[in-house]
Amino acid sequence: MKRDHAPVLTGDGATDYARYMRTETLLDLQRRPEQMVHRDELLFQVVHQSTELWLKLAAAELTEATTRLTAGDPAAAEPLLARAALGIRLVTDQLEMFRYLSPVDFQAMQPALGNGSGAESPGWRRVQGASRTLGRAFADHLAEQQIDLPTLRDGNPTDPVRRLAEAMLEWDERVALWRVRHYQAAIRVGGHGAAGTEGSPANVLVRLIEHRFFPELWQLRVTTAGPAGDVTHPPAS
Ligand code: HEM
Secondary structure, rough: OOOOOOOOOOOOOOOOHHHHHHHHHHHHOOHHHHHHOOOOOOHHHHHHHHHHHHHHHHHHHHHHHHHHOOOOOHHHHHHHHHHHHHHHHHHHHHHOOOOOOOOOHHHHHHHHHOOOOOOHHHHHHHHHHHHHHHHHHHHHHHHHHHHOOHHHHHHHOOOOOHHHHHHHHHHHHHHHHHHHHHHHHHHHHHOOOOOOOOOOHHHHHHHHHOOOOOHHHHHHHOOOHHHHHHOOOOOOO
């Protein structure tokens, strides 16, 4: 039987797909060829704009995870964190596209970018704020339940709070991996300013690689009580 594709939704576009996905607006968000100072602006905008969308999703999942945790349901928070972490993995992969942007072409598009920097990314701001809020909610949950961190580390690997702690570590690591990859991309494209100078953009990026949202969870890794402390390598018996 032939499927009826006649649109039933209201909105712009000839199809329900276009109307629901708002493709006309979305595909109009990139500069047109006649506006561009360099054709690689399309590549540059697509990577950044799609990154903003994934970061929007990641921040929303982190926020919902915090809501569930605050409601006393750490088991419901964990899969949301996994989604957020996958979002960061996807935006890390997108940085690969800059392999095909040469320093000369990047320089040529500079006039179009004004003083803009990814450091002003609203998506990253949201993600950072949501991560800090989650960290506070987790600390509150531990306090309410009277759980201390070493006890959590050495306890049952299937305990929902411990699994959530593992998901938080994974999240933190994904963000750090993005930062490593972003640093390499910036260096490769030559957009890092004078290298090696104290306070240079390159140095700022290197220092940020060490940043962690949940340092106390990482600290537990180096004060481990032994193999039982690692949920990814649970004891054999
Ligand atoms: C050709 C590609 C890119 C280059 C050359 C580049 C370069 C830089 C540089 C030099 C900095 C240091 C601060 C500054 O001087 O502004 C920076 C920071 C930053 N950039 Fe990029 N960037 C690129 C792509 C991206 C993308 C796709 C994003 C995603 C939104 C992004 C997000 C950020 C963020 C969030 C920071 C703040 C540092 C941090 O939190 O780790 N950048 N970038």
